[in-house]
Amino acid sequence: MKQDSRLSATLHVLLHMADRGAAMTSEELAACLGTNPVVIRRTMAGLRETGLVRSEKGHGGGWTLARALVEITLGDVHRALGEPALIALGHRSENPQCLVEQAVNAALGEAFAEAETLLAGHFDRVRLSDLAADFSRRFDERRQAHAKHDQAI
Amino acid sequence: MKQDSRLSATLHVLLHMADRGAAMTSEELAACLGTNPVVIRRTMAGLRETGLVRSEKGHGGGWTLARALVEITLGDVHRALGEPALIALGHRSENPQCLVEQAVNAALGEAFAEAETLLAGHFDRVRLSDLAADFSRRFDERRQAHAKHDQAI
DNA sequence: AGTCATGTAACATTGAAAGTTACATGAAAC
DNA sequence: GTTTCATGTAACTTTCAATGTTACATGACT
Numbered sequence: 001m002k003q004d005s006r007l008s009a010t011l012h013v014l015l016h017m018a019d020r021g022a023a024m025t026s027e028e029l030a031a032c033l034g035t036n037p038v039v040i041r042r043t044m045a046g047l048r049e050t051g052l053v054r055s056e057k058g059h060g061g062g063w064t065l066a067r068a069l070v071e072i073t074l075g076d077v078h079r080a081l082g083e084p085a086l087i088a089l090g091h092r093s094e095n096p097q098c099l100v101e102q103a104v105n106a107a108l109g110e111a112f113a114e115a116e117t118l119l120a121g122h123f124d125r126v127r128l129s130d131l132a133a134d135f136s137r138r139f140d141e142r143r144q145a146h147a148k149h150d151q152a153i
Numbered sequence: 154m155k156q157d158s159r160l161s162a163t164l165h166v167l168l169h170m171a172d173r174g175a176a177m178t179s180e181e182l183a184a185c186l187g188t189n190p191v192v193i194r195r196t197m198a199g200l201r202e203t204g205l206v207r208s209e210k211g212h213g214g215g216w217t218l219a220r221a222l223v224e225i226t227l228g229d230v231h232r233a234l235g236e237p238a239l240i241a242l243g244h245r246s247e248n249p250q251c252l253v254e255q256a257v258n259a260a261l262g263e264a265f266a267e268a269e270t271l272l273a274g275h276f277d278r279v280r281l282s283d284l285a286a287d288f289s290r291r292f293d294e295r296r297q298a299h300a301k302h303d304q305a306i
Numbered sequence: 307a308g309t310c311a312t313g314t315a316a317c318a319t320t321g322a323a324a325g326t327t328a329c330a331t332g333a334a335a336c
Numbered sequence: 337g338t339t340t341c342a343t344g345t346a347a348c349t350t351t352c353a354a355t356g357t358t359a360c361a362t363g364a365c366t
Contacts (some may be wrong), residue, residue: 002321003243011257012245016281019253025311032253033245036356041312053365058364061311086268088241090156091164094184099295100185103288104164107227107279115239115272122264135256140257142252153234155352157323179340189325194343211333214342309366319356326349336339 001088001097006043006081009033011074013040015135017053018069023062033086043081050080069132086119087112154241159196159234162186166226168285170206171222196234203233210301222285228277238285239272240265 010051026037026044033040044063047053054066065072078084089112111147166182179190179197186193197216200206207219218225230239242265243257 001238004154004241005243005245007242008245008261010252013254057312059310068209085154085241088157088218088238089160090158092158092161100168100288101165102291103284104161106287107284108161111272111275112229115268118271119264119268126260131256134259135253138252138255208343210343211342212335
């Protein structure tokens, strides 16, 4: 199954925006992901409508966060992207006449709903500030590793 | 995201096979799903290798269950299909250099793993006999509904 | 006016599932 | 033994959504 990486990409972009502190153009953000600026604009359109980010045209324009990282959950971003399906498996047909298929749909549907609820709940509990904190931790770790390395030389 | 319906289709097919009690041809099974016999053979190939079903060529040939329904879990079927991905979302890149992306991957990876574990665990606890029982229940319900309807006439 | 940036339509590319065609292989029936 | 029926499998085509690209209109700053 070809996987949907829009959530991953968007989180990446939002953290870079927060790190920068100033407006970033689609081109800059696209460079962070190694993709095309139009992909950024298209993906961010939903976030703009939901009020997570703002965009400005012209000189000095670009994208800025409309809320603090601590006020944005992964769930917010997922919803802003249009709530793409979380589960890669699906039913062969919805509302089948065949009773066998109805039983299959019921069993799988229950399992899918359970996993989806768990994942969506998890998304609602994680804030972008949590990711930023993890980033800082990794940053410090790398810095210390480099210092150790320099010392060894 | 285009969803993978192989698990759904395979469960449907296996229950029909159990219901029949005798060998069923790819053509018959394909008719149950409204698809092509070759799709059945391709999908069932994994189940044959895993020892869930047997296939016979020639006259009177076709597919038969190699185990009782109570001895087959949804997890067995999922594994026999090659363990297709359960989660529709993915990372933008594996093993990124960018620390931001590493933090994103860590957060999402944890969430995905949690949901995947739950779903896989669920699959391992549900047996095909459970689905067959649910089918029987639905069958009886429909029969009673019809009886009631006939009575009203 | 010129430049920079977003907004968006229109199209091409990609990748995996699903569907199809064709034919080889093997087993039963005649 | 040859005809018929069934699987086994390769090699395509189709489908569909994400992703990538091109082109151009719109608006804002200099």
